[in-house]
Amino acid sequence: MAQLSDDCFAFGGPMMSVDDAVAIIAARVTAVQETETVSLGDADGRILASGISAPLPLPPFTNSAVDGYAVRGDDVPRGEERAFPVTGRVQAGASAVGAIEPGHAARVFTGAPLPDGADTVFMQEDVRRDGPGRVILPAGLRPGANVRPAGEDVPIGTPALAAGQRLRPQDVALAAAFGLTQLDVRRRIRVAVFSTGNELVSPGNPRAAAQLFDSNRFMLMAMLKRLGCDVSDLGIVSDDRVALADGLKKVAGAHDLILTTGGVSTGEEDHVKASVESVGALVLWRMAIKPGRPVAMGIIDGTPFIGLPGNPVASFVTFVHVVRPTVLALAGAALQPLVPMPLRAAFSYRKKLGRREYIRVNLRKGQTGELEAVKFPREGAGLLSSLVDTDGLVELGEAIERVEPGQTVGFLAYASLI
Known part of the structure; x- marks a missing residue:
């Protein structure tokens, strides 16, 4: 398992920016060292353990x-x-x-x-x-x-696939063109996932009138699996400080990352902070991001811990910007920054300076044929429909205070985020 010091993520400044958070993760998380050999058919999505140079030219003959x-x-x-x-x-x-x-x-x-x-x-x-x-x-x-000509595509001896590369279907095709049948990859990251809260019940179980079916846990597990993780579903932990601390302690040694959702705010029944502090060390990241400011990160017996907000949209957004880079760093993957696609806004919006915000939008063709971003009509961070019924997120940087129709904004398609 990855072993980190208790002060690995210590940050004593004001509310942390998204870029600062990602930089700390990239600099301080140590990748797992274990590797395994997989067939080409099982290589998609895995992290290449060592670079590959072309063993023959492509094409091999004119x-x-x-x-x-x-x-x-x-x-x-x-x-x-x-x-x-x-x-x-x-x-x-x-x-x-x-x-x-x-x-x-x-x-x-x-x-x-x-x-x-x-x-x-x-x-x-x-x-x-x-x-x-x-x-x-x-x-x-x-x-x-x-x-x-022979070697027109790839000359013999050319570095073709880099260590730390997250393999895509086209990368697997290149390895096959070299005649390779197996690839050495990093082992999968093991992640323990559970939700917190007495108000939650798992789908399939009886639901009381004041309870909700737990959706975040299944969303997060699906996102982790798309990143190539082995996921342990630990269900729901009640709002009990001792039970939560005990659960965290038990899973730490057998996993590379512990991920929870809910209970990271500052209310009387939000027990994550105290529970983590009782069995490890925690720095509560007050990230300058909307939706998703309450994000917790810490270390329990050398294992990284991340606590995400309970609102589904906030959980989704903070997963992308905190959990995703952490998983990739633990897996030994080269961190690739998300690059928004420029397009035209078809909405007005005001925001606070110094905070990065993400707006749920749909794409449509404008009158001149250019793509436009249309804002979802409602803004609540608890609206699952706003994730289901939109195409992606518009990223508004810290220096932006307002958006007007016709302004160029950066768009992140959901498919690019995991």
């Missing part, structure tokens, strides 16, 4: 990019078309036999290797047949056209 006729570059007609005798026929997967003779053309197909000496291919749509075994090639083609 080949035709089209169906057509291959010739020597010196024979390309200049000024007017010219007839060529056709000698040889090479299909994809077959070896070219012999070198092409000067003044001759060879019939080739997409992906087929070129005969020795050939370096230019005429597309079959651009030529005319001139009786059996002859073809008329037009003038003006650039020598070297329609050919994929």
